[in-house]
Amino acid sequence: MEPRSKAYQQAAGALPARLRREALSLSASDQGRVEELRLRAGWPMTARLPEGEVPLDSPPVRPEELDQLVEIASRASVHAVLDQVRQGYLTVEGGHRIGLCGTAALRDGEIHTLRRLSSANLRIARQVMGVSAPVLDGLCPGGVLTDTLILSPPGLGKTTLLRDIIRRVSEGEGCRPRRVALADERGEVAALYHGIPQLEVGRRTDVVEGCPKAQGLMLLLRAMGPQVLAADEITAPEDVAALRTAAGCGVTLLATAHGADRTDLERRPVYRALLEERLFRKLVRIRPEGPGRAYTIEELS
Secondary structure, three states: OOHHHHHHHHHHOOOOHHHHHHHHOOOHHHHOOOOEEEEEEOOOOEEEEOOEEEEOOOOOEOHHHHHHHHHHHOOOOHHHHHHHHOOOEEEOOOOOEEEEEEEEEEEOOEEEEEEEEEEEEEEOOOOOOOOOHHHHHHHOHHHOOOOEEEEEOOOOOHHHHHHHHHHHHHHOOOOOOOOEEEEEOOOOOOOEEOOEEOOOOOOOEEEEEOOOHHHHHHHHHHHOOOOEEEEOOOOOHHHHHHHHHHHHOOOEEEEEEEOOOHHHHHOOHHHHHHHHOOOOOEEEEEEEEOOEEEEEEEEOO
16 A cells, blocks of 8 residues: 555544545545545535645534544543643544644633534644755764754645654764754654654654643753754744753754745744854755755855
């Protein structure tokens, strides 16, 4: 079976029986192209393809089927995944991710859980092994990874590139092997399931997920003795403060950020601090090029 179709069929296994049959009725070629399955109460399930969202020819999703989805995904132990649910998602075997929407139940001003679910988004996890090949040599002068920031607008594969660089550095593929510590706040890079990464991040990689990046970075720095410290989507001043602390401890930094180019970074206060303090030496820009992606490496210091 083609790997992309296999990933889709594994993800579809988290769906209630009727919806699973409908998802698997797609042709093998279409299964390999689906990026997400969207379930909205009162509307037919849809598949998001590269060209857009397409409704499946099926009856509307019932509210109870959304509840069944969570039951299946949690293996009938919703209380065991409550920390994930209150953040609006679940990770299932294979690294596939289920985003959830509904009525938030608050406790002490914080989301405690989601009730009366209204929609769900099943994102198909697929790795692109070797995607970092065009840039790795340029990021590893003398065979050692340098401080690197990956930049692109949403949806162009920042996380995919980050994951593959982590994997190759951790395994010593094309560069000197290093201990990597990953702060995976939303579980999108390694996708831990029962403590085991469902996506390949390498044998020398330690992962903490489910906590704010800044806290995760500091935990890893104190506890795991990393040589490379990685995080996805730097967004807040506290993230920058944590990276600054790590840089002062001699750790190589590897992270991603949203943006179109260096000028875009410079106009935003959070990212401008990254540049002014020279926390990163290399900038990898990702941009669309035809049906694929193009990568450009720029010197930052």
